[in-house]
Amino acid sequence: MIRLEGLGKTFGAYAAVSDLNLEVKPGEIFGFLGPNGAGKTTTVKMMTGLLRPTAGRVLVGGRDMALDPIAAKRAMGLVPDEPFVYPKLTGAEYLRFVGELYGVPLDDMRKRVPDLLEMFELTPWAGELLESYSHGMRQKLVIAGILLHEPKILVLDEPMVGLDPKSGRLVKDIFIRLAERGTAIFMCTHVLEIAEKLCDRIGIMIGGKMIACGSLEELRASSSARDGQDLESIFLSLTGGAEYSTLLKYL
Numbered sequence: 001m002i003r004l005e006g007l008g009k010t011f012g013a014y015a016a017v018s019d020l021n022l023e024v025k026p027g028e029i030f031g032f033l034g035p036n037g038a039g040k041t042t043t044v045k046m047m048t049g050l051l052r053p054t055a056g057r058v059l060v061g062g063r064d065m066a067l068d069p070i071a072a073k074r075a076m077g078l079v080p081d082e083p084f085v086y087p088k089l090t091g092a093e094y095l096r097f098v099g100e101l102y103g104v105p106l107d108d109m110r111k112r113v114p115d116l117l118e119m120f121e122l123t124p125w126a127g128e129l130l131e132s133y134s135h136g137m138r139q140k141l142v143i144a145g146i147l148l149h150e151p152k153i154l155v156l157d158e159p160m161v162g163l164d165p166k167s168g169r170l171v172k173d174i175f176i177r178l179a180e181r182g183t184a185i186f187m188c189t190h191v192l193e194i195a196e197k198l199c200d201r202i203g204i205m206i207g208g209k210m211i212a213c214g215s216l217e218e219l220r221a222s223s224s225a226r227d228g229q230d231l232e233s234i235f236l237s238l239t240g241g242a243e244y245s246t247l248l249k250y251l
């Protein structure tokens with residue numbers, strides 16, 4: 001569903017992403033991990049056609065993002081790292097606007113917009129301007145928006161940021177259910193517990209390179225972490241956790 005071939009992005013002399021190769025299959029939840037500045041958001045922007053790669057290509061459902069951007073974008077839903085919404089729209093107006101952009105038929109929208117508002121417990125605020133929404137409410141609305149056109153590919157950059165525990169649980173269950181129905185999900189996250197419980201495969205980026213990719217068991221085998229250790233230990237051992245103990249000396 002998603003295929004990255006030799007993907008790269010340089011900003012001047014700095015390589016933010018180098019030679020990234022990856023495939024995400026239907027029904028798979030892929031977790032993209034890595035320290036701040038590793039190149040995750042840059043990858044998401046290239047995958048979704050917001051940033052032009054300096055090398056390689058992105059295929060979405062077999063369509064080349066550079067050659068056929070509208071069809072490629074129509075097949076996917078994106079939750080960016082910041083929940084951008086138009087401040088002067090109401091919650092319900094935002095969902096109808098997003099639905100129209102993606103060509104959702106009006107009859108479907110009449111049912112789905114209230115259902116999605118209800119599911120995310122936003123119905124009481126459906127008529128309020130988005131400038132009055134809290135960060136978490138905006139995040140829920142953006143997630144509701146990508147579910148409207150039922151895309152078969154979801155790309156999410158830190159989708160859990162700002163969600164309360166109940167909403168976080170709801171979003172996790174939504175992802176699991178969609179994956180069971182064949183949706184391919186690519187998700188950046190710093191929440192290792194989510195990567196551990198939700199993701200079929202995990203990729204770890206450092207300095208623009210994917211240094212490890214596989215199931216939790218495969219990552220464990222390729223790190224110096226011992227049997228039975230959790231993803232935090234594996235992550236720290238793969239990303240240079242040895243130096244971690246020296247950081248607190250600055251306190």
Ligand SMILES: Nc1ncnc2c1ncn2[C@@H]1O[C@H](COP(=O)(O)OP(=O)(O)OP(=O)(O)O)[C@@H](O)[C@H]1O
Pocket residue numbers: 011016034035036037038039040041042043
């Ligand atoms: N427009 C830009 N111009 C110059 N450098 C950029 C630009 N966008 C990103 N970078 C650089 O690319 C690198 C990767 O940034 P990116 O936002 O992809 O990191 P990230 O893995 O998403 O980090 P975080 O976990 O903090 O969200 C950083 O060093 C950043 O400074």
Ligand SMILES: [Mg+2]
Pocket residue numbers: 040041042081157
């Ligand atoms: Mg980021």
